[in-house]
Amino acid sequence: MLEKLLRSMKGLLMLALFGAFLLGIFFELLIVLPILWVLDRILGPQPYRMQWTFRILVSLWLFLLRGCGLLKARESKGRPFDGSCVVVSNHPGLFDVLFLIRDVPRMSVMVKQSLARKLPLGPVFRSAGYVLSPDFEQRGPFQCMDEAIEKIHMGYKFMIFPEATRSPKGGLGKFNPGPFMLARLSNVPLQPLFVRNDPPFLPKEDKWYFPPSRVSTLEIEFWEPMAPPEAGQEREFARNLEARYRKALGLTAERNSGLSAEKVEPHAQSPSNLTNAPVGRHPGQGLAHSSSGQMPGKMEQNPLLPAEPLIPQRLRMRLIDSVKRPTQKSLQAETTVTEAWPLNKDGNVSSLICVELVAQAICALSTWRRGEGARPRIGLLVGVKEAEFSYSSIPVMTRLFIQIDELYHVGDYAVFQGKVSSDLAFFCKTIVQVMEPEEEILSKLVTSQGTYSLDKERENGGP
Incomplete structure (x- = not known):
């Protein structure tokens, strides 16, 4: 009871502090931004001015949090990489990113689009050199990736959370491969840092008006910089680094990752051990994987x-490379777009190909259902009920992931939902109708169609 009362009282303090934060926003909008606009006109644009101002206001906010007995920080362990890099971290609490903004100079951050909409922070973020996350309406993931690469080449460190949101209380979310792809495309090192927060201050499940009763202590540890992954290894790199964070949190035993954290000289701007991947304008490029593994004796569910x-398709019409996690109702497939694919024009394949990818994944699921040794059969795509495309084309060398789920079936007729995406973008969502008649029925159908065609030719004076 006493603890709940104390947490409620601290919630009132949080309300007052959020009010002060809102006043700080208006101070930046009404006073700081006009002054910086004049300075930019006189002295030339310089985004570090707003960053400097923002860091001062953030420092004041964190001082108030400490003074109110809410959140304090210990001295950081280690120091960040001096040059441009991609900074990745776990995200245990609501305000840990503010300590990073305060302590790490010349850092750009991927910030949620909702903060720019719900709070009038858009002009402040843009002036400080921050990048807004994609909203899939006006801004897609490719545009965000290009902006992030541009910031890195301007000399910024770029901060992005691999979990994409706050960590679950006492846990860790799944690491996405996007930040590691960004490091590879930018040809800069990764700066991992570890945040320990005890007790967690406003993790994902907690309400802002119900902070912990004890003073929360935050500690940041900068790990050794790491060279970015090779092309196509971003997902495995993310899994291995996630395992390292889990071990640091005491959650699970570390996997045999092979991530030895190649040391990068702390003052090197262009480390020699970085991959020499060119910075392309389309982040989907350069993501080739090779399908791995042999067909096991039993068709297990988890291996690739x-x-x-x-599938029955062959030569250039065999589009999917591998499948995994098949169940009676769903399946995942992976592939890499190549220049040999149909609908390729100037290195970009029409997104209409996604419907064929879904159809081939359905065929693979049908074969898997029939058990070991089953041969693939030809089916019929009898209709596309819905199809939603986010982009008109897909660049060659993009790694694609296909997810299919059966909605219902009646006899040989079934309806599936399919989704096609890459690490960075969602390309297609569709609902298709398929039919897989028995082989003898399909043979009769093909024969009847052939006989009909010959009869029509004879009627028209053909042979």
Whole structure:
């Protein structure tokens, strides 16, 4: 009871502090931004001016949090990489990013689009050199990636959370490969840092008006900089680094990752051990993987299985490379767009190809359902009920992930939902109708169609 009362009282303090934060926003909008606009006109644009101002206001906010007995920080362990890099971290609480903004100079951050909409922070973020996250309406992930690469080449460190949101209380979310792809495309090192927050101050599940009763202590540890992954290794790199964070949090045993954290000289601007991947304008480029593994004796659900034995398509029409996690109702597939694909024009394949990818994944699931040794059968795509495309084309060398789920079926007729995406973008969502008649029925159908065609030719004077 006493603890709940104390937390409620601290919630009132949080309300007052959020009011002060809102006043700080208006101070920046009405006073700081006009002054900086005049200075930019006189002395030339300089985004570090707003960053400097923002860091002062953030420092004041954190001082108030400490003074109110809410959140304090210990001295950081280690120091960040001096040059441009991609900074990644776990995200245990609501305000840990503010300590990073305060302590790490010349840092750009990927910030949620909702903060710019719900709070009038858009002009402040843009003036400080921050990048807004994609909203999939006016801003897509490719545009955000290009902006982030541009910031890095301007000399910024770029901060992005691999979990994409706050960590679950006492845990860690799944790491996404996007930040590691950004480091590879920018050809800069990764600066991992570890945040320990005890007790967690406003993790994802907690309400802002119900902070912990004890003073929360935050500690930041800068790990050794790491060279970015090779092309196509971003997902595995993310899984291995996630395992390292889990071990640091005491959650699970570390996997045999092979991530030895190649040391990068702390003052090197262009480390020699970085991958020499060119910075392309389309972040989907350069993501080639090779399908791995052999078909096991039993068709297990978790390994990555080659798709070739499961689908009838051959040569340039065999589009999916591998499948995994098949169940009676769903399946995942992976592939890489190549120049040999149909609908390729100037290195970009029409997004209409996504419907064929979904159809081939459905065929693979059908073969898997029939058990080991089953041969793939030809099915019929009898209709596309819905199709939503986010982009008109997909760049060659983009790694694609296909997810299919059966909605319902009646006899040989079934309806599936399919989704096609990459690490950075969602390309297609569709609902298709398929039919897989028995082989003898399909043979009769093909024969009847052929006979009909010959009869029509004879009627028209053909042979």
